[in-house]
Amino acid sequence: QKEVEQNSGPLSVPEGAIASLNCTYSDRGSQSFFWYRQYSGKSPELIMSIYSNGDKEDGRFTAQLNKASQYVSLLIRDSQPSDSATYLCAVQNWDNFNKFYFGSGTKLNVKP
Amino acid sequence: DAGVTQSPTHLIKTRGQQVTLRCSPKSGHDTVSWYQQALGQGPQFIFQYYEEEERQRGNFPDRFSGHQFPNYSSELNVNALLLGDSALYLCASSLKGTTNEKLFFGSGTQLSVL
Numbered sequence: 001q002k003e004v005e006q007n008s009g010p011l012s013v014p015e016g017a018i019a020s021l022n023c024t025y026s027d028r029g030s031q032s033f034f035w036y037r038q039y040s041g042k043s044p045e046l047i048m049s050i051y052s053n054g055d056k057e058d059g060r061f062t063a064q065l066n067k068a069s070q071y072v073s074l075l076i077r078d079s080q081p082s083d084s085a086t087y088l089c090a091v092q093n094w095d096n097f098n099k100f101y102f103g104s105g106t107k108l109n110v111k112p
Numbered sequence: 113d114a115g116v117t118q119s120p121t122h123l124i125k126t127r128g129q130q131v132t133l134r135c136s137p138k139s140g141h142d143t144v145s146w147y148q149q150a151l152g153q154g155p156q157f158i159f160q161y162y163e164e165e166e167r168q169r170g171n172f173p174d175r176f177s178g179h180q181f182p183n184y185s186s187e188l189n190v191n192a193l194l195l196g197d198s199a200l201y202l203c204a205s206s207l208k209g210t211t212n213e214k215l216f217f218g219s220g221t222q223l224s225v226l
Contacts, residue, residue: 032212043202043217044155051212052213087155092213099168099214100145102154 003027003052004087021106023089026070029099032092033065035074038105039085039108040086048074049059116205122138122153125193133188133221137205144186145215147202155202156212161186162208190223191219197226 005024021035032051036044046097050056050072054070062075064099072091076083093099117136125131137144143162147155157170161180180186183186183191189199200222 006154008152034214036217043200043220046216047212049212049214090215099160100157102147102156104152104154 003101003102004089004091004103005054006087006106008104009107010040010109011106011111012111013079015078015079015081019079019083019108019110021076021089021108023072023074023103024070025028025072025089027069027091027093027101028067029093029095030091031094033063033072034090034092034100035061035063035067035072036088036090036102037083037085038088044088044091055085079108081110081112084108084110092100116203117201118143118201118217118218118221120221121219123223124223124226127193127195129193129225130189130191131191131223133191133201133203133223134185135188135203135205136185141205141207141216142184143206143208143213144180144184145204145206146186146188147204149171149200149202149220151199152157158188166173176177195225195226198223216224 035048038044043074048063050065054065061079088105089103145160146158149155156219164180175191200220203218
């Protein structure tokens with residue numbers, strides 16, 4: 001079992017719609033959770049971090065965390081073609097020397 | 113504020129050769145982690161350097177080695193290159209000792225092994 005699981009996609013949404021990206025993780029000791037955006041041929045860019053259960057909003061992005069279900073999600077409102085990228089979920093365990101685990105990413109296509 | 117810088121950006125090698133990749137962390141960061149990202153995959157953890165020592169290691173053979181210098185910069189060395197080593201190699205820096213430690217990535221080195 002992989003530490004972090006994501007649907008590889010592609011997830012296709014029309015411009016202006018809400019894109020919903022999901023991630024599950026296996027290590028119950030994980031305390032920090034991150035979403036990275038990676039454009040083709042580029043390096044990952046941190047877009048959201050969340051540490052406690054519930055929702056965290058930043059502009060058009062909302063991260064949701066449910067530790068009991070070991071589930072993290074990212075909502076992108078008013079999706080734009082420029083949001084088309086691969087979104088990587090990462091989890092971190094402070095008790096394991098802050099080790100980060102990455103999912104394989106979900107490819108998002110926003111169609112004009 | 114300089115971000116994470118990596119060199120070179122692209123590299124072509126042949127099987128059996130050796131390669132050295134370099135990374136300078138973001139200003140104020142003291143920890144460097146190296147990742148290998150194959151096409152269509154997420155980053156795979158190679159190892160992490162902190163206080164000039166390898167602190168953690170992923171599931172990579174001893175052909176992969178590294179070093180961290182007193183100025184926190186780091187090198188990744190790969191010996192006896194295999195075709196399967198072709199990938200994007202990412203360096204990420206962070207500040208150790210914070211529970212909100214975050215990784216910031218460099219632009220990567222694209223390694224092609226022929």
